[in-house]
Amino acid sequence: MSARTLHEDASTGVSSHRGAGSLTPTMHRVVERIRETGDVVTLCLEPVSGGRLDFLPGQFNMLSVFGVGEVAISVSGAPRDPGPLRHTVRDVGAVSHALSESAVGDLIGVRGPFGSDWQIVPVNAGAAADPRDVVVVAGGIGLAPLRGAVHELVAAHREGGGRVFLLVGAREPSQIVFNDDLEAWARDGAKVMVSVDRATPKWPGRVGLVTTLLGDAGFDPANVRAMLCGPEIMMRFTARALVDMGVDPGAILVSLERNMQCGLGWCGHCQLGPLLLCRDGPIVAYAGLVSQLLSERER
Amino acid sequence: MKTMDELLSTHPFMADLDADALAIVAGCSRNVVFEPGELLCVEGESADTFYLIRRGHVSLDVHAPGRGPVVIETVGPGAVVGWSWLIPPYRWTFDARAKSRVGAVAIDGACLRGKAEMDPALGFALLSRISKELLSRLQATRLRLLDLYGGRDER
Numbered sequence: 001m002s003a004r005t006l007h008e009d010a011s012t013g014v015s016s017h018r019g020a021g022s023l024t025p026t027m028h029r030v031v032e033r034i035r036e037t038g039d040v041v042t043l044c045l046e047p048v049s050g051g052r053l054d055f056l057p058g059q060f061n062m063l064s065v066f067g068v069g070e071v072a073i074s075v076s077g078a079p080r081d082p083g084p085l086r087h088t089v090r091d092v093g094a095v096s097h098a099l100s101e102s103a104v105g106d107l108i109g110v111r112g113p114f115g116s117d118w119q120i121v122p123v124n125a126g127a128a129a130d131p132r133d134v135v136v137v138a139g140g141i142g143l144a145p146l147r148g149a150v151h152e153l154v155a156a157h158r159e160g161g162g163r164v165f166l167l168v169g170a171r172e173p174s175q176i177v178f179n180d181d182l183e184a185w186a187r188d189g190a191k192v193m194v195s196v197d198r199a200t201p202k203w204p205g206r207v208g209l210v211t212t213l214l215g216d217a218g219f220d221p222a223n224v225r226a227m228l229c230g231p232e233i234m235m236r237f238t239a240r241a242l243v244d245m246g247v248d249p250g251a252i253l254v255s256l257e258r259n260m261q262c263g264l265g266w267c268g269h270c271q272l273g274p275l276l277l278c279r280d281g282p283i284v285a286y287a288g289l290v291s292q293l294l295s296e297r298e299r
Numbered sequence: 300m301k302t303m304d305e306l307l308s309t310h311p312f313m314a315d316l317d318a319d320a321l322a323i324v325a326g327c328s329r330n331v332v333f334e335p336g337e338l339l340c341v342e343g344e345s346a347d348t349f350y351l352i353r354r355g356h357v358s359l360d361v362h363a364p365g366r367g368p369v370v371i372e373t374v375g376p377g378a379v380v381g382w383s384w385l386i387p388p389y390r391w392t393f394d395a396r397a398k399s400r401v402g403a404v405a406i407d408g409a410c411l412r413g414k415a416e417m418d419p420a421l422g423f424a425l426l427s428r429i430s431k432e433l434l435s436r437l438q439a440t441r442l443r444l445l446d447l448y449g450g451r452d453e454r
Contacts, residue, residue, distance in 0.1 A: 140448030171448040197443045199370040204398075206373045207358065209439040216375045231447040237438075 022263060025064050025109030026053075030102050031084050036177045039091040040141060041100045042076060044084040045108055053085050053110065056117035057148035058255065058283045062263050063087060064109030065098040072260035072278070073099070074145035075113060078152065080122065085110070088144035088177065114263035116283040118149040118227055118253060120156070129161030132251075133219040137238050139169045139210055139230020143177055145255055145282070146229050150181070154188045162224075164190040165217045169210025169234065172198045193217060210234065211241045221246035228286075229255040236294045239286045252286035254294070303328050306404055310351045311377045312428055320421050327410035333397035339380060340391045347389065348405050349381030355401035360394040372436075373398060379432050384408025 032044035047053065053061075060074040071093070077086035091100040102108060123129055134153050138146050153164045166185060170176045173196055186192040193213045195206035206213065210230075226242055228235040235254045243249050258270040258277050265279030273293045275281060284290045303325040307313045313321060331350070333339060339350055339357060350357075356375045360368035371393065374380060380395050385408065415422030 169448065171446065175448065195373075197446070197448070201367055201369075203370070206356070206375075207370045208372045208374075209442050211442075212374075212439055215377055233442065233445065234447050237442060 022111050022114065025062070025070075025111045028085065028108050028110045030104050030106045030108060033102065033104055036088060037175050039100070040088060040175075040177055041091070042086055042088045043099065043102060043108070044086055045110065046084045047110075048107070053113065055079060055085075055113040055148075057120060057152060058117040058145055059113035059115050060145070060260070060263075060282060061085075061087065061110050061112030061114070062260070063089075063095075063099060064111070065095055065102070066107070066109065068098040069095040070109070070111075070261075071095040071099070072114075072257065072263070074255075074282070076144040076147045078148035080151060080155065088141065088147075090141045111263060114260075114278055115281055118146070118283055120149055120152045122152055123156045123159040123161070129156040129159045130225075131160070131162050133162040133165065133224040135165040135167065135214075135217060135219050135224055135226045135242070137167045137169075137210060137214075137226065137228045137230070137235075139234040140171065140175065141177065142228075142230030142234075142255070143168060146227060147178060147181065149227060150185060150190070154185050154190050157189050163219065165219050166190050166192045167210055167213040167217060168192070168194045169213075169230065170194065170196050172196050173200050173203045173205075191217060209237075211238050214238070214241055214245065225251040225253070227253050227255075232256070232294065239291065239294070249287035249291060250285060253283050254286050254290065255282045256284055256290070256294075257282050303330070303404070306330060306353070307351070310353065310404065312351050312379050312432065316424060316428075320424060323414050323418065323421060324406065324411065324425075327407040327414065328404050331403050331405045333401040333403070335397055335399055337397045337401075339395040339397065339401070339403070340383075340393075342391050342394050344391050345389060346381065346383035346391045347408050349379060349384050349408055350395075350403040350405055352376055352378045352380060353402040353404065355397060355399040357401055358396050358398050360396055362394065368394065368396070372440075379429075381408075382429070382433065385412075385429065 027048040028045035029048055030043055031046050034042040055075050060072050062070050063073050064070040073087045076088035089096050089099045091097050136146055157164050182192050195208050195210050195213055199207045228238050239252050256277050258272055260278040261267050261269040263278045265276040270277040304321050307321050356373050357380050358370045359372045360370055363369045383391050
């Protein structure tokens with residue numbers, strides 16, 4: 001990975017680290033394959049030539065399966081973890097299917113990291129922990145791009161940072177990803193609430209839309225920042241609900257995705273209004289332009 | 300120990316209701332506690348009460364042959380349980396079961412309907428609140444019908 005520059009984008013209110021010269025994939029080997037749910041797999045990758053890919057929580061890589069294609073997948077690991085690069089993939093298309101079927105020892109091409117991040121200052125960076133509460137709302141596989149961020153936030157909370165509220169929505173109990181992490185984060189002081197759309201007889205938890213957890217969570221709307229990732233409709237309604245509760249729209253970050261291809265803002269496939277989401281996103285502030293774009297109807 | 304007026308005034312459903320109206324509602328109300336597993340209401344039975352949940356969580360269930368109770372939704376503190384007292388034939392559509400120890404205010408529906416008929420301003424204030432709650436629950440249900448998490452999001 002070549003040198004990266006910090007880029008502040010006035011239209012999204014989010015700064016990003018841009019990769020330069022990242023059109024050529026570097027070869028990575030699958031060193032572990034973890035089945036998260038029926039159609040979700042986490043691939044642990046190590047570069048064939050050694051070293052380690054530097055990334056920030058929320059950024060994504062372009063993963064190539066040679067002979068099949070390339071797809072944008074967010075990093076689901078945490079920068080603080082010394083282990084291999086982790087990507088969590090849901091089997092929904094040709095490339096993600098091929099990735100999901102990858103076996104230990106297979107080679108995967110990796111370009112990146114690209115895009116903006118969740119704007120978390122690691123506690124080991126010397127800065128004081130942010131005292132504000134953080135509410136993280138994840139729907140389905142949307143927890144994957146947030147996983148690294150939640151690791152950092154929980155660590156920051158232990159160092160005097162704000163409280164962490166993690167609200168997770170899933171279709172059904174069997175589709176909840178990262179169960180071990182959810183338990184660990186709860187043990188480490190985060191308030192973890194999970195709600196499913198369809199309960200099974202043994203499900204002891206909440207049933208209903210993830211937004212119904214907001215009122216019970218117990219964060220201070222006047223002193224909270226929010227991070228949302230999941231289906232866009234979920235994020236739209238969650239952001240509106242947060243604003244209705246009194247949360248500052250400028251304190252809400254959402255993760256948007258379109259058809260990411262080059263990762264560098266050159267090809268324009270990921271355009272959303274004036275934004276090129278591979279470069280200006282995927283993490284953008286909800287306030288202003290983005291709140292309008294989220295309600296924009298496609299023509 | 301809090302008076303019934305005080306208990307009601309702290310529940311979001313009664314937010315900003317004036318003192319006179321609160322006193323009228325309080326006259327139809329009592330404080331109740333349900334232990335885990337206890338039923339607040341039973342499908343098919345006469346619906347003469349509704350509940351303002353203060354503590355704990357309640358599941359709304361429907362019994363399915365061969366599957367037992369299927370939980371449709373859970374609600375927690377600040378929620379209202381029970382609409383069937385409002386519309387004839389005043390019969391519960393679902394079971395409501397305490398998932399944890401539940402503290403609630405139980406309001407006599409027939410009593411409140413009578414008060415609202417005599418005092419249209421009170422009736423309007425209550426119906427406005429009920430409509431807001433119903434709209435919120437209807438919207439959440441509609442969004443669940445979309446099966447949001449089953450989409451083609453590759454992230």
